[in-house]
Amino acid sequence: MKNKETVPEANTKSSSTKDVGAVVNAIQILRHLAHAEAPEGVAAIARATGISPSSAFNILRTLHNEQLASFDNETKTYQLGLGLSELAVSFIGRSYADLIQPELERLSLNHNILVALWQVTDDAHIRVVARAAPPIAHVNVALGTRLPELVGAAGRCIAGLRQLPADELRRRLSRVRWENPPSFEQFQADAAEALARGWSMDRDHLYRGVSMVASAVTDHDRQPRFVISAIGISAQHRQEELEGIGTNLHDTARFVGRALFPQGGGRKA
Known part of the structure; x- marks a missing residue:
């Protein structure tokens, strides 16, 4: 995951538009x-x-x-x-990953950072099902990458939504390998903060020199179905910039959640 690749630079600026x-x-x-x-x-x-x-x-x-x-x-x-x-x-038969891909591309271009879509699996893992890479040197995450669901920034978001008892959370965290592991108390506090503000950050914990920001896409039962994460080289992104990315990821995750998992609202007969 920490391999870095360089791609040709491209002009990512777009002219401002006014809504009609x-x-x-x-x-x-x-x-x-x-x-x-x-x-x-x-x-x-x-x-x-x-x-x-x-x-x-x-x-x-x-x-x-x-x-x-x-x-x-x-x-x-x-x-x-x-x-x-x-x-x-035209949407019929298209996967969720295909439908979300344009949002990943937009986020990646706007913030010059790799953006990945992780699917939350039934066996407590997350798997990359789509990605968008920026036109600069970046951390590489391959399609199909599979990790325990409590890793990094994504894990904090999922833990907050799962509301696991402390002993179960501690047991699951013991299976996660970190290069610079946070304390249990810090992870628990980060998970609670992620639940409150809708996004979380991992800076140099899962991998040294790598920063991650994530926000979960939830279904109508407020359970995590996908996680959108931005993953970058720490030296390339300031703390305040990552916080801004977190807010944008949360806005996108909420939009995607409303579109894919609408809340109730069926018509009465």
């Missing part, structure tokens, strides 16, 4: 309808989304015309339309 308000509002309305328990009228949708009734009406009418929302003329209410299946059909 009408598009943002349309997406907000679609997300609201996706979680609504029953079809809703314009006034209710406007209140829930904070969009003005006139704008909500125009957006909903357009979504209906494009079959992304359906309108019940009798009850004057809207719900998601069949046209959404046309957009979603």
